[in-house]
Amino acid sequence: MSKKTKFKEDDFIDEAEEQDPIVQALDTFFDEGLITNVLYEVKSGKEATVYCCEAHPSTGVELLAAKFYRPRQNRNFKNDAVYQEGRVILDSHARRAVANKSRRGREMQFSMWIDHEFEALTALYKAGASTPRPFARASSAILMEYMGDQQQAASALQHVSLEREEVYPLFEQLMQNIELLLSCNYIHGDLSGFNILYWEGQIKIIDFPQTIDPRFNVNAFSLLERDINNVCRYFARYGLQRDSLRLANALWRKFMNAEL
Secondary structure, eight states: OOOOEEEETTEEEOHHHHTOHHHHHHHHHHHTTSEEEEEEEEEEOSSEEEEEEEEOGGGSSSEEEEEEEOOGGGOOOSOHHHHHTTOOOOOHHHHHHHHHTOHHHHHHHHHHHHHHHHHHHHHHHHHTOSSOOEEEEETTEEEEEOOBOSSOBOEEGGGOOOOHHHHHHHHHHHHHHHHHHHHTTOBOSSOSGGGEEEETTEEEEOOOTTOBOTTTOTTHHHHHHHHHHHHHHHHHTTTOOOOHHHHHHHHHHHHHTTOO
């Protein structure tokens, strides 16, 4: 008997399609009573594909975003080692498999990459950062808060033209978030207008799998300064001029002196 798997409330797929990791992850979210429908694809890139999902009433929200990760070899980061430095794998067998780059090791590293983003989102959301609220994690996906409505997703800040009165408050909000991340021992490491979402005057920072712990990564300051420089460059288009190196130095000094 061919096994049937529920993909939408009134849709079924056959056993062959069931092996699709996206379908498997969606099944998990359906089975956990978190989503009731998949509305549309929001974005598809080399690292991940995001879908807008109709949330189950028990979640307390109308929509959720399901982010599905592509295998590690398809990611666009040119040098994973910069971000992986300082991450400790306690299990010796897992550590050896990852170091040997065996099939099992690659699968484990892929899973750890997703775990890392889910853990970062959870910690930062609880700390009050402007990040999506995480709801659940599946084998190759994370279900999180959605920005937008049933017809349209939030835009990347990079593609938004801000009103004059929004510029300074949003810049300050982002700088406060960078400081909050640092106080929680996180540096985003890839922050720019492309992974800051904007919707009706509100912003959310996304994409956290590459975040680093500044206590254990020798690249910490350079990544912090790059994040701040990218934010400053975006806001410079509105005439807001800030010295990113000075801001990074001041923030790093506070971090090193345990003043955050």
